[in-house]
Amino acid sequence: MPRPALIAAAVSLLLSLLPGVSHAAVPAVVGTAANLVREVEPRADGVRHVDSKAMVAALRALNVNTYVYPMAGDLHHWDDLRAEFLPAAAKAGIDVWVLVYAPSQAGCCVSRPHKHDYVKWASELATLSKSHPNLAGWTVDDYSYDLRTFTPAYVKQVRAAAKAINPSLRFIPTVYYAHFTDAFIAEQAPLLDGVIFPFWDDPVRDTSWSWSLSFQVKQLAKRLPDTDVYVMPYAYPLSHAAQKPTVAYVEAVTRKALDHVRTGELAGVVQYKLPFMSRTSGWERPATDNLAREGDGWLSFVVQADTATSAGMWCGATRKVQLTPGATQRTVSFWHRDDRRSGHPVGYHVKQLLLNGKVVWERDVTADQDAWQRTTIDLTAELAGATNAALQWRLYERKGVTDYVVDVRVDDIVATGMRLSDPGVENAGTWTSVLSRQGGPVYCSAQVYHQNYGADLSARITQLYAAG
Numbered sequence: 001m002p003r004p005a006l007i008a009a010a011v012s013l014l015l016s017l018l019p020g021v022s023h024a025a026v027p028a029v030v031g032t033a034a035n036l037v038r039e040v041e042p043r044a045d046g047v048r049h050v051d052s053k054a055m056v057a058a059l060r061a062l063n064v065n066t067y068v069y070p071m072a073g074d075l076h077h078w079d080d081l082r083a084e085f086l087p088a089a090a091k092a093g094i095d096v097w098v099l100v101y102a103p104s105q106a107g108c109c110v111s112r113p114h115k116h117d118y119v120k121w122a123s124e125l126a127t128l129s130k131s132h133p134n135l136a137g138w139t140v141d142d143y144s145y146d147l148r149t150f151t152p153a154y155v156k157q158v159r160a161a162a163k164a165i166n167p168s169l170r171f172i173p174t175v176y177y178a179h180f181t182d183a184f185i186a187e188q189a190p191l192l193d194g195v196i197f198p199f200w201d202d203p204v205r206d207t208s209w210s211w212s213l214s215f216q217v218k219q220l221a222k223r224l225p226d227t228d229v230y231v232m233p234y235a236y237p238l239s240h241a242a243q244k245p246t247v248a249y250v251e252a253v254t255r256k257a258l259d260h261v262r263t264g265e266l267a268g269v270v271q272y273k274l275p276f277m278s279r280t281s282g283w284e285r286p287a288t289d290n291l292a293r294e295g296d297g298w299l300s301f302v303v304q305a306d307t308a309t310s311a312g313m314w315c316g317a318t319r320k321v322q323l324t325p326g327a328t329q330r331t332v333s334f335w336h337r338d339d340r341r342s343g344h345p346v347g348y349h350v351k352q353l354l355l356n357g358k359v360v361w362e363r364d365v366t367a368d369q370d371a372w373q374r375t376t377i378d379l380t381a382e383l384a385g386a387t388n389a390a391l392q393w394r395l396y397e398r399k400g401v402t403d404y405v406v407d408v409r410v411d412d413i414v415a416t417g418m419r420l421s422d423p424g425v426e427n428a429g430t431w432t433s434v435l436s437r438q439g440g441p442v443y444c445s446a447q448v449y450h451q452n453y454g455a456d457l458s459a460r461i462t463q464l465y466a467a468g
Contacts, residue, residue, distance in 0.1 A: 028266075028268045029095075030063065030268060030468070031067055032064055032270060032273075033099060034068065036050055037055050037280055039051040049076060050077060051279075052084040052089075056088040056094065057092075058276050062276050062461060062465065064094060064465060065095060066270065067094055068096075068099050068139065069085060070101075071112065073112065082132075086132040087132070095136040095137075098135065099140075100138065102142040104146050119157050119158050123161040126165035135169070139172045139174055140174065145179075147179075150188075159171060173195060177199075177202040195228075197230065197231055199216070199233055199234070200238055200241070206302070206304070207243065208300070210249060217260045229266055230266065231260075233254055234250070235461075236272055236274070237282075240304075240305075244285070246450070247428075247457045248428035254461060258467075258468070284454065287451070292409075292411055295424050298447055299393060299425055304441070307441045309397045310397065313396075314352075316444065317394070317435050318436065319390070319434055320388060321418040321419060322419045323383060324417050330416060331380070331417065332413065333416075334374070335412045336408065337373065338409070339406065340370075341368075346364055348400075349397065349398070349404070350364055350365070350395070352393070355383075357390070365406050393410050395444065428446040430446075432445070
């Protein structure tokens, strides 16, 4: 066995002996799901088949060892999986998990040929895996939303159908954080070979805030010590979320997840619909996604629709500034914008600037029209005799709401008599580390637009996956 493999095996063994720590497989799963690509031209049968050759080449370049193949709707996906994709993936050293859609997704997605007969799916996939050993597992998307279908009794039938043919085929359904109830863990977890855990900052449902990931992973590691958990970052827009994931966000979630893989708290990372080649959905972002006043970056402060907040909640971006010696005037100016107008309810969402924890400027979101406004604050008197200071831009809840969506933006900061790096918010990393919030439903982020989203993100994920 090569030296790196010996080291990895030894680390895995030691981790497996620690109480309350799950045992991650060696090597850990690093992969992506969905975004099937069809060939450009139809074949003689008139069908644009799955472009297995191009997909596998792109996946290999991404350094994945696992791909989740979606049974997305037509029979050709099933035929192409068996005849072409599995053999091509095997040659590239890539394992395949098959994704089958749940009954609740029938309005958009039905997996064929076996539709919602999951016992049949289990037996057919197990049979296929006997001739294609790299077919290592399968999942049901949104499984935990369909527990009326997936009762323990029915899951036992599904499990028995697969294990009778190939005991090695793993059943790894998709389960959301809020659905890991005590009852689910007691009744369902012993029947599963692992779970895919999509991360969306539950219960807030956003793809901007990554800090809750570590807490949720550690909770699952304690509550599911014998179950392999695979985090699924959203590399593709999440339905009902106010913002699309950014390159910096997906990179941050992936980096944190891989840290938890190394500690044995996770078994792997599987991206949701990472745009990994130019013909995958989401490869480029339209210019309308760029909401900056100038350049590509801005600060965003959000309360989403159908979201309840309480008075006193806030989210803010705090930056320490160094004062320029000898300056006779110290001011800060910035551009701000929100999507509420004078005709909307007043007294709920408030934009603020704080100096050393004290509010020095505030404005209701309804005070301005939906256009960029410039504000300049003279801080000369407040900073007399000081050598440094802390500025915080934030969204504050004067009164709680139940359904009053807002998106406040800040950009193009100019500090006079003070030094502030990245005033145009062009580097997400500069600002992400200084974000904080009081109360989950109000969140904020540094948004940086990437027109070449797929290429830029794939390059970063490639590096992270290579490092393991």
